[in-house]
Amino acid sequence: MPLKPLEGARRVWVTLALSLAVFMQVLDTTIANVAIPTIAGNLGASASQGTWVITSFAVANAIAIPITGWLAKRLGEVRLFLLSTTGFVITSWLCGIAPNLEALILFRVLQGALAGPMIPLSQSLLLASYPDEKKGMALALWSMTVIVAPIFGPILGGWISDNWHWSWIFFINVPIGLAAIAISWKELKGRETAITAQPIDKIGLALLVIGVGALQIMLDRGKELDWFSSGEIVALTLVAVIALAYLVVWEKHNPHPVVDLSLFRHRNFSVGVLCLSVGFMLYFGTVVLMPLLLQTQMGYTATQAGLAMAPIGILPVILSPIIGKNAQRLDLRWIVTASFLIFAACFYWRTTFNPQMDFAWVVWPQFIQGIAVAGFFMPLTMISLAGLRADQIASASSLSNFMRTLSGSIGTSLITTGWERREAVHHVTLSSQISVYDPNTSTALAQMHAAGLSQQQAAALIAQDITRQGFFISANEIFWLCSILFIGLTLLVWLARPPFKPAGGGAVVDAGH
Structure with a gap:
């Protein structure tokens, strides 16, 4: 049976918690962009090496987002959302204390992967909290955070870089994330969705990781390497096209696809x-x-x-x-x-x-x-x-x-x-x-x-x-x-x-x- 919509203060608190999580995650995709020269200089790296702080997050995030539905069926939407948000907060703190660029990139990969389910699940859980006649309002409130966060990102990132240490670009996620986790746990712990023990589609998952990873790296590095005049970009494009083509064919005939x-x-x-x-x-x-x-x-x-x-x-x-x-x-x-x-x-x-x-x-x-x-x-x-x-x-x-x-x-x-x-x-x-x-x-x-x-x-x-x-x-x-x-x-x-x-x-x- 479907979940009953929430009412009154519970619905307000859930909307606030899910909006905070979305705001935090979308903000994080843009806030670091303007601070790359500062981060790279502080960690003794070149500006081009510093761009991997952006690319590493984007690649891991792009791979994690499409498998959210499959993971939600295995773990439950509420549990997956809480795990994802908690992991995002922990990796944000680790990014802030990273001693060198290599460690920062590693933590950004983990942060991007853990962040993947946050936005899709916030949308799904929010819709489940509202009655049919108010689902439009729910999506309107959700979309406002997606709109506003990328605008605040560059302003906040520039101001923090100019006035504080760059680490606060990541530390700022910690209090926001903890508030979102606490409220979500309190209001959603009794609203877990049905869990089905689906088998792991190992081939589909491998094709997705290879195809989407190659495509995202190609898009991020293409301009820097002058696109198809670079052997690396040509190779990444071929890998992405072949892997994603096989993924489409494989998933169409798989009874438990990793991407539906x-x-x-x-x-x-x-x-x-x-x-x-x-x-x-x-x-x-x-x-x-x-x-x-x-x-x-x-x-x-x-x-x-x-x-x-x-x-x-x-x-x-x-x-x-x-x-x-x-x-x-x-x-x-x-x-x-x-x-x-x-x-x-x-x-x-x-x-x-x-x-x-x-x-x-x-x-x-x-x-x-x-x-x-x-x-x-x-x-x-x-x-x-x-x-x-x-x-x-x-x-x-x-x-x-x-x-x-x-x-x-x-x-x-x-x-x-x-x-x-x-x-x-x-x-x-x-x-x-x-x-x-x-x-x-x-x-x-x-x-x-x-x-x-x-x-x-x-x-x-x-x-x-x-x-x-x-x-x-x-x-x-x-x-x-x-x-x-x-x-x-x-x-x-x-x-x-x-x-x-x-x-x-x-x-x-x-x-x-």
Whole structure:
């Protein structure tokens, strides 16, 4: 029998505990990014070696997320969530006291692996705590933490690096995690889900580890190694393609798959996950691009860039509960369509970005885009999980979150690589227009000479300006492409079919409290 929904204060406490866990885990994926130079320098490593602090977590996390559903059936959702969160807290503390880079990378691998089940299970356990008519509100509250945490990450990471020791980037997880564990144990210990002693799909697990691990390393190191001009990247790509292809074939015919690919037979799950993945790929790729553009081409500090990005989280906090409260009465496809069109408009707005723009011109599209974000995560998650059985939710949530996480990595790699390569093209084009015989060039050189600059200084200033213009033109092209793709996604979401009935929530009756 399904679990009875929680009521009153118990539901509030469970929502708080699960939100804290999600916030902590999502925050951890972005907070370390801005501190890599500080961490590497402090531990006597190069900046490129320091990037393994990010890569090691991402690879282990990407492998752990899709097997959450399988682990939940063997251990129980509540037990697995508590084990995962406890392990995350312990490894966060170990990361903070790591004596060298090798130890830090090892602890980050463990942290990423243990963190994998936290987000999918928080979603599943939250849905089980709410009645059908309020499941939209539950997902709205959950999605707010996923939205806000990546914005706070760079700001908090930069501030800690500038004012405290980098270890506090990891120590900050300890009190948050302990609070989440204590509340979750108190409120959920009598709500364990059904446990089935499924055999271990050893071949499927091995193929998943090899395929996803190779793919994630390829995406993280591709730009650094110039992609397919590197033998390492070619080899990683071949390993990933072969392993994942075999995984799909193997799991389709395995009675106890480690990843339940049969979920894609559900039309709404396939459409919802595809829209969520492609939309998140475009959204997250530009979340990474924007601070790079502001810091490298406009001289923003990490904290200033973080503050410029932060307004995107304001409107979702206000609108998400409203959308969640009314989700049962609305056709979710219209909400997602409006979201995609607002995304498209905001990206088109950014095609006007230029080196002379002020802070407000950066902030306003971020603020307005918050409307789109509010209508993106929660409605698409509801579409994806609509109509699934209670015992399918953990597997569906883990597979959906895996696809979203992987899409974020793909978006980051594609967009940052495209940005740099298109800049090189524009650099050549702009440079070809610079000539001593050109009246505009002659006038500019004369003005710089009159200001006291030497010939070499003037040439260096022109070269710097060409580079800056090239990066802005390249970024504007990416924004334009993202705008077009979001318009295309509005057609895709209409392949989903109502009714979007609330997803199931658990597997046994509440054993009391």
